[in-house]
Amino acid sequence: MSDSAPSPAPAPFPAAGNISDADREELRRHGILMTSLEELYNWGRSNSIWPLQFGLACCAIEMIAAATARFDIARFGAEIFRPSPRQADLMIVSGTVTKKMAPLVVRLWNQMPEPKYCIAMGACAISGGPFKQGYNVLKGIDRFIPVDIYIPGCPPRPEALLNGLIQLQQKIKGEKLSGPDAARHTRPEEPSEFPIPAYGAHDLEPTKNPAVWSPPTPPPSA
Amino acid sequence: METVEQIRERLLARFPAAHVTLVTNPGAAAEHSLLLDAAHAHDLALFLRDDPAQRLDYCSNATGVDWPDKEITDVVKTTVPDPAGGPPKIVEQKTTHVQPGCLEVVYHLYSMALKHGPVIIRLRTANRSDQVALPSLTPVWRSCDFQEREIFDLYGIVFERHPDLRRLLMWDEFKDHPMRKDYVEPDDYEWEPTAHGAVLERAKAHLPPPPTPPAKEAKP
Numbered sequence: 393m394s395d396s397a398p399s400p401a402p403a404p405f406p407a408a409g410n411i412s413d414a415d416r417e418e419l420r421r422h423g424i425l426m427t428s429l430e431e432l433y434n435w436g437r438s439n440s441i442w443p444l445q446f447g448l449a450c451c452a453i454e455m456i457a458a459a460t461a462r463f464d465i466a467r468f469g470a471e472i473f474r475p476s477p478r479q480a481d482l483m484i485v486s487g488t489v490t491k492k493m494a495p496l497v498v499r500l501w502n503q504m505p506e507p508k509y510c511i512a513m514g515a516c517a518i519s520g521g522p523f524k525q526g527y528n529v530l531k532g533i534d535r536f537i538p539v540d541i542y543i544p545g546c547p548p549r550p551e552a553l554l555n556g557l558i559q560l561q562q563k564i565k566g567e568k569l570s571g572p573d574a575a576r577h578t579r580p581e582e583p584s585e586f587p588i589p590a591y592g593a594h595d596l597e598p599t600k601n602p603a604v605w606s607p608p609t610p611p612p613s614a
Numbered sequence: 615m616e617t618v619e620q621i622r623e624r625l626l627a628r629f630p631a632a633h634v635t636l637v638t639n640p641g642a643a644a645e646h647s648l649l650l651d652a653a654h655a656h657d658l659a660l661f662l663r664d665d666p667a668q669r670l671d672y673c674s675n676a677t678g679v680d681w682p683d684k685e686i687t688d689v690v691k692t693t694v695p696d697p698a699g700g701p702p703k704i705v706e707q708k709t710t711h712v713q714p715g716c717l718e719v720v721y722h723l724y725s726m727a728l729k730h731g732p733v734i735i736r737l738r739t740a741n742r743s744d745q746v747a748l749p750s751l752t753p754v755w756r757s758c759d760f761q762e763r764e765i766f767d768l769y770g771i772v773f774e775r776h777p778d779l780r781r782l783l784m785w786d787e788f789k790d791h792p793m794r795k796d797y798v799e800p801d802d803y804e805w806e807p808t809a810h811g812a813v814l815e816r817a818k819a820h821l822p823p824p825p826t827p828p829a830k831e832a833k834p
Contacts, residue, residue: 492785525813527792527799528784591785595800607804610821 430569437481437507438564441557444480444500445473449487451514451547458550468557477503482560484553485539488516488523489530491596495588501537502585507577509564511541511556518542535600537586538576615730616667618646624667625658632658637736647720647734652748655737656775659754662723662733670723670733673755676762678769679718682742682795686713715742717771721751721758739771742794750776768793 416426447455458465465471474480477500489497501510512533515521523529533539540563543556567575576582586604589596616624622634625648632654637647650658662670690707717739724731739746750773752758762773763782770791773779781788790797803816 492783525799525803527790527797531802591787593787593789595802599800599802608807610805 431565433569434565434567438561439469440472441468441470441482441509441560441564442472442474442480443470443482443484444477444504445475446500447486448489448493448497449514449516451486451517454547454550455484455486455513455553458553463550463554465554465557468554468561470557477501478505480504481507482509482511483537484511484513485517485533486513487547488521489533490528491530492528492591494530494533494536494596495591497533498536498586498588502588506584507575508584509540509560510537511543511553511560512539513543513545513553513556514548515544515546518544521546530596532605535605536589538604615728618648618733621662621668621733622648624665625661628661629654629657634658645732645734647736649736649738652737652739656749656751656754659721659735659751662735663754668733669725669727670731671755672724672726672731673721673751673757674724674732675720675722676751676758676765677720678765678771678793679720680742680769680794681715681718683715684713685710716740717742717746717769719748719762719765719771721755723755746770747772747774749774750779752776767791770794 411426419426447453457463459471459473470482477483481504483497483501483504485497501508510533512518516523516529517533520526520529520531524531530536541556541560543552545552548556569575569578577584583603586601587598589598589601591597618636622636625632625634633651635649637649639645639647662668688709688711690709692705692707693702694705695702719737721735721737722732723735724733737748739748748771750758750762752762752773753775759776759778760782762776763778763780765771766773766776766779767781767783768791780786784792792799801816801819803813803820805817805821806813
């Protein structure tokens with residue numbers, strides 16, 4: 393090929409792995425389905441997220457409403473609320489986490505098998521909400537376990553919970569199973585269980601897990 | 615329904631050894647109450663429940679009150695005649711004394727049978743530190759069970775003869791009583807992006823020290 397006469401090079405035949413979405417759509421229209429194992433695996437997982445059946449406060453009422461016929465969380469394959477953490481994929485922390493309850497929530501999280509995901513539903517589960525700095529309320533469940541999706545609201549409407557669920561589905565669909573940016577549950581060095589805080593004389597001990605959470609820092613100008 | 619004064623006289627007629635004090639409420643509601651002495655409280659409560667004229671068979675509410683030690687300043691005004699013959703001076707003499715604090719339980723009683731109420735009774739401990747025991751009224755009104763447990767949890771009043779006196783809201787290892795006035799909360803304030811004034815002030819003690827500004831380069 394000479395430099396003086398550039399000719400449009402024919403596009404290489406798309407090999408598996410770098411095929412574009414438009415090409416795949418074109419192939420699909422001709423009755424050819426191309427996918428990868430990773431995609432199929434994530435597709436199946438993201439459409440059968442089984443939540444753990446437990447509620448902590450008024451947000452749980454909205455979670456129950458999301459499971460009923462009007463909002464119908466079954467549209468997203470997440471209607472099977474499991475009564476055992478061993479069978480659950482998703483922990484919806486729905487409501488105020490009191491300091492007395494926090495070790496039990498962490499224990500439930502530890503008992504869930506990987507891959508597992510956590511949704512902090514409502515202001516209390518995110519930060520303590522209106523009860524922050526109360527003597528008996530934990531200032532957010534993300535101080536002890538990693539949270540994937542935060543749903544603000546007091547309480548969030550069922551639509552907000554469904555939106556959070558859709559966000560989680562998209563997160564699962566985008567997860568890689570190998571490579572440097574592989575999903576958390578595929579990396580053996582990432583912890584699956586987290587230390588359970590103990591009941592202290594004045595507060596939980598420790599009050600947070602520094603490996604999971606660190607307090608926000610003020611901006612440099614402050 | 616009898617007035618609180620009549621109930622008090624009825625109680626004293628039945629139990630001459632008991633001490634029943636009328637605690638008046640100066641507010642508009644004027645819901646006066648009866649302060650019972652702890653030694654006779656159980657018998658008095660039983661009488662209030664079973665007396666045919668009262669039949670106070672339902673305790674709707676039990677709550678705790680913390681009365682900390684209170685310093686009271688008494689001002690005594692004396693008129694001193696001026697020896698020079700002028701108008702007499704008024705000299706104020708201030709003395710302070712400490713009114714000892716106590717812990718108090720308030721019960722609101724109703725009669726489902728006779729449809730009247732509330733009759734409010736109070737019990738007070740001797741002090742706030744070591745003599746904090748009071749007789750439990752759970753054997754009289756079963757509805758006091760959890761409420762007395764909550765008072766025990768949050769105020770530290772020990773209810774004797776309570777069937778199941780454990781902490782209700784806090785865990786067993788917890789040492790404090792959070793509803794007392796002198797409760798010191800854990801100082802775990804942090805910087806927040808949207809803190810309001812009080813939280814911001816408390817959080818300042820926990821902020822990292824500001825970075826030292828870089829030294830200005832001397833201009834040649």
